[in-house]
Amino acid sequence: MTITEPTVDVTAPIEHTKLLIDGEFVDSLDGSTFDTINPSNGEVITQVALGSAADVDRAVAAARQAFDHGPWPRMKPSERAAALWRLGDLLLADAAEMGRIETLDQGKPYSLATAGDVPSAAGLFHYMSGFATKLEGSVIPISAPGEYHTYTRREALGVVGLIVPWNFPLVITSWKMAPALAAGNTVVLKPAEATPLSALRLGQLCLEAGIPPGVVNVVNGYGPTVGQRLAEHPLVDKVSFTGSTATGRRILDAAKGNLKRVTLELGGKSANIIFPDADIEAAIAGSSAGIFFNAGQACAAASRLYVHDDVYDEVVAGMAEKARQIKVGDGFDPQTEIGPVASLEHFERVSGYLDVGKNEGEVVTGGARIGEKGYFIEPTIFAGAAPDARIVKEEIFGPVVVANRFKDIEEVVAQANDTRYGLASGVWTKDIATAHRTAARLQAGTVWVNSYGVFDPSMPFGGMKESGWGREMGHDVMHDYTDVKTVCVRIDG
Known part of the structure; x- marks a missing residue:
């Protein structure tokens, strides 16, 4: 068995290597960077901005502002759906470059990245865009004395922290980001430190698709700093994590402060x-x-x-x-x-x-x-x-x-x-x-x-026992990115 050598020129520079915060690519506050490595040869691809807890704080502030006062949660559902559909289209149009980045950073075959991972991610945004117009409540006939109009509303949670692994960086990001955005949430994404590049390019495509600044933020960095701060942040309403069971336990511990919602897709031994x-x-x-x-x-x-x-x-x-x-x-x-x-x-x-x-x-x-x-x-x-x-x-x-x-x-x-x-x-x-x-x-x-x-995209995926909580994809995932509000109105006097 031998290693084959590459036949494609992969020396083009990487365009986005900074943090994405409030619609701008910016350096980390302390100017730190780290190397991202090509696993096929062990060589440095490029240097990427290294975020800190302080950078998480400013990303969360941007996401909070975008949720509380920005247009994204208040858009007509069809407008939000259209933006996510455009993002899917942009991903397909960008397959060659996104695939190149994914192969450089993660090592998977370029053919798989371009013909598999990128279309899969695009398909998630296309599929989940439809849920923006289908988040429905119900009217409830109640038996309390008096006359009431009682109904439920399904509403976005707020700011969502997304922490993704390095095995399918783009695909698993789409599993989380697409439903979160369809519901009207804003997000702060922490890509795996081994594979940050596709997340940054996706952030640029989000802006090109018309998703407003601050709705999608990307903070590169390490788990014990960036991941920890995102999971514990008091202004983050939910964290969705995919990774090891051991790290999942640490996410749970960090999330206890404000009892934020948690989705965990963890290890397996299938x-x-x-x-x-x-x-x-x-x-x-x-x-x-x-x-x-x-x-x-x-x-x-x-x-x-x-x-x-x-x-x-x-x-x-x-x-x-x-x-x-x-x-x-x-x-x-x-x-x-x-x-x-x-x-x-x-x-x-x-x-x-x-x-x-x-x-x-x-x-x-x-x-x-x-x-x-x-x-x-x-x-x-x-x-x-x-x-x-x-x-x-x-x-x-x-x-x-x-x-x-x-x-x-x-x-x-x-x-x-x-x-x-x-x-x-x-x-x-x-x-x-x-x-x-x-x-x-x-x-x-x-x-x-x-x-x-x-x-x-229509099949829910997630684990039992120590393989996690909650589901990715399918109808079920929307329960993990929304909350149910009951409204009870007395109408007889």
Whole structure:
């Protein structure tokens, strides 16, 4: 397995590297910057303004002013919807540059960024724009003495803090920003420090789409400073976070001061179950994509594989062959299927799990670094690890899957649910009864049947247990960005 070299000139300068506050790109108050690194070669892409707690304060002040006194929450719903639709269109028109930025900063294949991530983000803004005109209340017939007209209103919360991860920087930002804006909120976005560039370009596109200054603000920086201040800020009404479960707990602690609303989309250790009657070829292909897509850097990745005894050897051999055929390399090479992991810090973390796994299970394939430059890791399959092994219990967040056998549905459901996480799961079977019975018993927010990793703006996504609170996308997400007000009017005297 070799690393392919890029064939595209990617040397054009990055246009936006500062903070976006109140419609202007500005330096941080103390003038600090930090390097953002290309994970394919470990080299500096550019320097980006490094925000501080004081910068969060001025961004929140801008968002507060825009919500309390600006036009955005008071626009006609159709006007707000039109602005979000324009933003989706601008994203599609900007796919080449936005994709270039995403590949430089995160490492994913350029083809995936331009044909996958950018259209997905645009689709979220298009889909969620429709909710601006559909936030409805209801009339309630009450039985209290007297005559009343009683109804509910669904209203925006206010200022929303958005804290997003580095695995799908643009896509997950759109998951949060699109419904927040559709409801009439204003936002302060903290991108991951490893991948700030697409958030800044998105901020520029928001202004071009006609979203007023102060409605969208972007503060780059580190979690313990920028993230902490955003989560604890008394003028922030809600924080939505995607990331690790450990950090999610810190977000909760910080949010306690003003009891702000919190949405958490956290870690996962998702079980993927292949029954003996499954379409084995499809199961092998889908399960391989479920773990190796985006170099395994997906919270819903199919990282625990359970295969029935009757087909175990065939499935594991098939997945190993697919893993060995995957083209790993620089995201700008058209042949690349998966890129590097996104940062040196994460590369070292995943490499540590590879060392642990070699002592806990059999290495079927992979298990090593590729090359000496960049953060490339072989697609890896471990087999036969004990149920309490670290590689079975802990989220690795890399191109690493652990395969184990099962004999019947009772055994595999128990194994699948034996985790503190509950984000996603997969089931492969031709038996419709088995599919529905298994899906009903799995403790996971999403269960894919005869598929894996299918997402759509209309499908709610989120976790059970320690995988989080609340949902992204679909109708359900609007409950997390609005509040219900009851109005009771006496009309009989």
